[in-house]
Amino acid sequence: MKKRCLYYFLLLILVGCGASGSRQEAAYTTLDYVRVGQLLDSVETPYVLDLAKGYKRLVFLGCSHTRDTASVEFTAIERYFQQVRPQVAFHEGGPLAGELRYASRNEAIRKGGETGLLKYLSDQAGVPLRNGDTPDSLEFRLMLPRYPKDDLFLYYMMERLVVPYLNKAYGERPFEELYARVVDAWFVKPGFPLRTEEQHLAYFRQLYQEKVGAPFVLEVNENNFERFDYANGGDCRFCEIGRSSKMVRDSVLLSRLDEALDHHDRVLVTFGHGHALALEPALRQLIAKKRR
Secondary structure (H helix, E strand, O other): OOEEEEEEOOEHHHHOOOOOOEOOOEEEEEEOHHHHHHHHHHOOOOEEEEEEEOOEEEEEEEEOOOOOOOOHHHHHHHHHHHHHOOOEEEEOOOOOOOOOOOOOHHHHHHHHHHHHHHHHHHHHHOOOEEEOOOOHHHHHHHHOOOOOHHHHHHHHHHHHHHHHHHOOOOOOOOHHHHHHHHHHHHHHOOOOOOOHHHHOHHHHHHHHHHHHOOOOOOOOOHHHHHHHOOOOOOOOHHHHHHHHHHHHHHHHHHHHHHHHHHHOOEEEEEEEHHHHHHHHHHHHHHHHOOOO
């Protein structure tokens, strides 16, 4: 398996962990995301990493992002939550609204998948639930010096809106309506540098035509999926951007888990199973680390 070293700086002010100091640079071994893509269909979910050293225990459940209430993934999350009794838990997908509450297990799953269930269980147990994902503002600050703005905007829009929309993640809401909302919420407000004229759907269509070499059509096709799939190797510009984005997110997650293990003995995480595969070597190094 091809592996690489993932370097990350634990700049706690930048990441938003609420501490005043910073740590030394650390390096961890991760699995290459091209290899991760080759393995995704061969592993069952949840892909569980149950790691322990002394009093420290880290359980990482790699999920497929289903919302089927009968899925074994949710049974496993419930079982590990009760068994581990985490002192802190981490979820994927960005900050949750402070007033968010679910009335039942199944409502949590239908509305929020594994993150919803983890929120429901954490609320019941009085366990702090923290965002393990990278703030968009931070990811933009880290990625913009590395790639052209237009390439990044097209990739993020395809990865976060178009592909999920084609996979029915947003129900039957009109695409044009969603586009107008996400440009403001996901790009403008977090600080992605878009001029007013670049915030319109017409600009996105023009950019797609220029970069992909074909008109944008809202359908499942090779241009919309294969051209933006991080698992594709070779000369695939947007696939490379996708892998870099995931590595940035992995770096921030590792920094937060490292800090959590300094202060807590039992930590539980739900994230996508691709992240679990990529981070498995690093997580084993993390749990083996000597701590004060």
